[in-house]
Amino acid sequence: MFKLLATIQKDIRVLLRDKVGIALMFVMPIILVIVVTSIQNSTFELVSKNKLPILIYNQDTGKSSLQMIKAIGNIGMFKVSQTSKGETNIVDAMHHSDAMLGIVIPANFSAKVEAKSKSVSDKAMASFGLGDSTKKAAVGDVDPLILYYNPVLQESLRLSVKGALQSSLQMVESRETLRTLYFSINEKELPEKLENDMLNNRTPISEVPVSKDGTKSTPNSTQHNVPAWTIFAMFFVIMSLGGSVVKEKVSGSYIRLKTLPTSYHVALISKQVVFLGVTLLQAAVIFSMGIWLFPYIGLPALNPPTDVLALVITTLICGWCAVSYAICVGVYADTQEQSNGFGAVSIVILACVGGLMVPSFAMQGAFKTAADISPMHWCLEAYYTLFLEGGKLKDILDNLVPLFVITLVIQFVTYLGLKRKNLI
Amino acid sequence: MDDFAVNITDMGFRYPDNDVVSFSKLNLKIAKGERFGLFGPNGAGKTTLMNLMTGVLQVDEGKITLFGNDIGHQKNEVNKLFGFVPQDFSFYQELSPVENLEFFGAWSGLNSYEIRHRSNELLQILGLDDVRDKQVKKFSGGMKRRVNLAIGVIHKPAVLFLDEPTVGVDVQTRHAIIEYLRVLNDNGTTLIYTSHQLNEAQGLCEQVAMIDDGKIIAQGNIDNLLAEHKQKSLEALFINLTGKELRD
Numbered sequence: 001m002f003k004l005l006a007t008i009q010k011d012i013r014v015l016l017r018d019k020v021g022i023a024l025m026f027v028m029p030i031i032l033v034i035v036v037t038s039i040q041n042s043t044f045e046l047v048s049k050n051k052l053p054i055l056i057y058n059q060d061t062g063k064s065s066l067q068m069i070k071a072i073g074n075i076g077m078f079k080v081s082q083t084s085k086g087e088t089n090i091v092d093a094m095h096h097s098d099a100m101l102g103i104v105i106p107a108n109f110s111a112k113v114e115a116k117s118k119s120v121s122d123k124a125m126a127s128f129g130l131g132d133s134t135k136k137a138a139v140g141d142v143d144p145l146i147l148y149y150n151p152v153l154q155e156s157l158r159l160s161v162k163g164a165l166q167s168s169l170q171m172v173e174s175r176e177t178l179r180t181l182y183f184s185i186n187e188k189e190l191p192e193k194l195e196n197d198m199l200n201n202r203t204p205i206s207e208v209p210v211s212k213d214g215t216k217s218t219p220n221s222t223q224h225n226v227p228a229w230t231i232f233a234m235f236f237v238i239m240s241l242g243g244s245v246v247k248e249k250v251s252g253s254y255i256r257l258k259t260l261p262t263s264y265h266v267a268l269i270s271k272q273v274v275f276l277g278v279t280l281l282q283a284a285v286i287f288s289m290g291i292w293l294f295p296y297i298g299l300p301a302l303n304p305p306t307d308v309l310a311l312v313i314t315t316l317i318c319g320w321c322a323v324s325y326a327i328c329v330g331v332y333a334d335t336q337e338q339s340n341g342f343g344a345v346s347i348v349i350l351a352c353v354g355g356l357m358v359p360s361f362a363m364q365g366a367f368k369t370a371a372d373i374s375p376m377h378w379c380l381e382a383y384y385t386l387f388l389e390g391g392k393l394k395d396i397l398d399n400l401v402p403l404f405v406i407t408l409v410i411q412f413v414t415y416l417g418l419k420r421k422n423l424i
Numbered sequence: 425m426d427d428f429a430v431n432i433t434d435m436g437f438r439y440p441d442n443d444v445v446s447f448s449k450l451n452l453k454i455a456k457g458e459r460f461g462l463f464g465p466n467g468a469g470k471t472t473l474m475n476l477m478t479g480v481l482q483v484d485e486g487k488i489t490l491f492g493n494d495i496g497h498q499k500n501e502v503n504k505l506f507g508f509v510p511q512d513f514s515f516y517q518e519l520s521p522v523e524n525l526e527f528f529g530a531w532s533g534l535n536s537y538e539i540r541h542r543s544n545e546l547l548q549i550l551g552l553d554d555v556r557d558k559q560v561k562k563f564s565g566g567m568k569r570r571v572n573l574a575i576g577v578i579h580k581p582a583v584l585f586l587d588e589p590t591v592g593v594d595v596q597t598r599h600a601i602i603e604y605l606r607v608l609n610d611n612g613t614t615l616i617y618t619s620h621q622l623n624e625a626q627g628l629c630e631q632v633a634m635i636d637d638g639k640i641i642a643q644g645n646i647d648n649l650l651a652e653h654k655q656k657s658l659e660a661l662f663i664n665l666t667g668k669e670l671r672d
Contacts (some may be wrong), residue, residue, distance in 0.1 A: 006530030010516065010523070017518040017559070082652045252512030256575070260531040261503035337582075 003262050006272035014244070015274060021240030025278060026285065029233030030193035033286055034297070036229060041299055042222040051079040052161070057090050058082060059064040064108020064172050071168035072103075077161075090148060101161060103227040112143060113340040125184050137322035145169070175199055189365050220300040227383035228356045231376050233286060234279040234319050234349065238326035238343035241275050247331025248337045248424065272323050279319030305386035310393035314386065317400055318379040325375070330408050332415040350374045355381075378403040429491060429583045429614040430477055436485030437476055447638045454631070456491075456582075459605075459615045461629035461656075463622065465666050468636045470618045471511065472600050474587050475480070478508045478617070490583060507581035511588045513568050514575070517561035521552050521571050524560065525578055525631040529648055532579035539578070546574040549604060562639040566597035566645075573601060590621060602628055626658040636666050 129294040290302030333339035354376030371377045382399035385391035418424040436635045445507040475481040489628040515524045528537035550570040590598040654659040
């Protein structure tokens with residue numbers, strides 16, 4: 001025990017004097033968490049609060065296009081402005097006004113919508129037995145609206161915009177059809193109150209987040225990002241620990257350790273204890289930031305899970321896995337450059353396939369399998385169950401068991417490497 | 425216990441992935457309390473032999489015993505008996521001399537009292553007391569050599585292996601190290617030493633072995649060898665036995 005304590009003391013001293021390593025393990029992940037959460041939060045606010053700038057060039061002079069513009073404004077997700085510079089100039093206009101979207105309404109839009117409504121109305125009247133069934137108006141399709149978009153818009157957001165515009169268009173066409181039909185039957189204008197009752201009386205949709213504990217708090221960017229990037233931070237210990245293992249191995253100190261009456265396992269246990277402490281500290285710092293600091297910098301606060309024991313156990317196993325992986329890379333690498341280079345790239349890959357960057361439920365085929373062998377995936381699933389679904393320890397056992405097994409496999413691979421390289 | 429500090433019997437060794445045999449049927453006996461020098465040109469196998477005697481490398485054939493203990497099978501017992509001062513600086517440069525001694529002392533099997541006592545003693549003897557709490561990475565080469573030596577002897581080993589302990593140091597440091605090695609030997613520690621500083625070695629060693637190409641080409645008391653080969657110095661004897669051809 002005395003040897004282990006002396007080794008832990010040595011490792012802590014070496015760690016505390018590695019200022020760059022400490023910066024990499026604490027400062028970089030903290031910056032990463034704040035930046036990613038802020039960006040995702042501002043993207044969320046862009047849609048929900050700030051509104052997406054949209055520029056409209058209206059070539060039509062009829063009332064349907066005006067209704068269309070009003071309907072777009074009523075959606076609530078756009079900040080509408082109009083230009084008269086012409087279709088060819090709309091791209092420049094978008095650049096100058098920082099608009100992400102541009103719409104060109106064709107010149108005969110109102111006339112075509114009216115003609116289409118008249119045609120539908122005539123068909124309806126004929127089917128009611130009130131009109132001439134042989135009368136067929138020659139109606140062409142309404143010329144398409146042209147939607148220009150900035151390529152930086154993510155596809156999911158662009159599809160949402162397209163759906164919203166389609167809904168507005170439908171509203172304009174329905175209104176016109178209803179008016180025409182009413183006029184055909186009653187030979188007078190549709191009363192405005194009735195029109196509003198008929199068109200605006202939509203059934204509302206209530207959104208309810210599904211949770212394990214029955215709570216209904218709405219997830220936010222902090223709740224998604226802080227657990228995810230905490231995992232990434234824990235795996236970032238590879239930058240210090242992997243290099244430290246290689247350094248000890250290639251420097252003379254390992255030769256001397258091998259000639260002393262103490263097993264090298266003591267050194268490995270010490271490194272695991274010290275760096276497991278580092279990963280727990282990283283998680284504590286980042287979670288604390290999310291809870292107490294984020295509200296002061298305009299970000300949503302992190303709501304910690306109710307089952308704190310489950311959170312501690314998940315963090316412990318994830319930290320142990322991160323430390324085991326770092327030691328494994330350090331054992332197999334021949335130089336610090338190899339360890340740092342491979343370590344950095346490999347944890348980014350593990351994060352990608354583990355669902356930190358793209359949700360793993362959206363992955364298919366080989367990527368789905370890759371996600372299953374990424375320890376970050378299982379840890380993320382456990383964290384999400386705790387942070388987003390209000391889960392308890394029993395709810396995350398299915399995630400913790402694979403994470404634990406992966407950690408044991410990494411330990412075994414490390415042991416094989418140590419044996420093969422005659423290090424133990 | 426054996427009468428020999430080190431007894432190598434029919435030892436064979438080759439590096440993995442290397443067809444060239446480093447040692448074959450090598451025999452060497454080093455008596456207790458001797459100051460034994462191991463010399464040879466670059467690539468002759470001195471460091472490899474040192475690593476085999478300290479258990480850093482494993483023999484393929486034959487056996488090596490330290491005071492009768494087989495280093496291949498009684499590693500824990502054997503490792504308590506010897507100290508090793510490798511050619512490279514084998515310690516943590518981020519730590520101070522005291523911190524290095526605390527750590528390596530614990531790994532050498534000492535308790536905290538013994539570590540504190542020996543650390544104070546060694547830092548005094550080797551002139552490191554004034555810098556005991558400073559990080560070693562800021563030290564000169566000579567100071568680092570002394571730290572390297574202090575760590576190797578903290579547990580008062582019965583036999584001390586030294587692989588070029590004075591390489592790259594000034595005259596004063598070399599003198600201090602050699603003097604301390606004599607003191608250790610006077611107190612019963614067997615010294616097994618390699619160096620390219622043959623004048624220094626001639627002053628320190630009683631018995632020598634010259635190795636070349638993995639074989640012992642001469643062994644015995646220095647005075648007897650000089651007389652036998654009609655040479656006046658160890659350096660002249662070395663050239664006489666190993667030739668003037670440059671080695672890699």
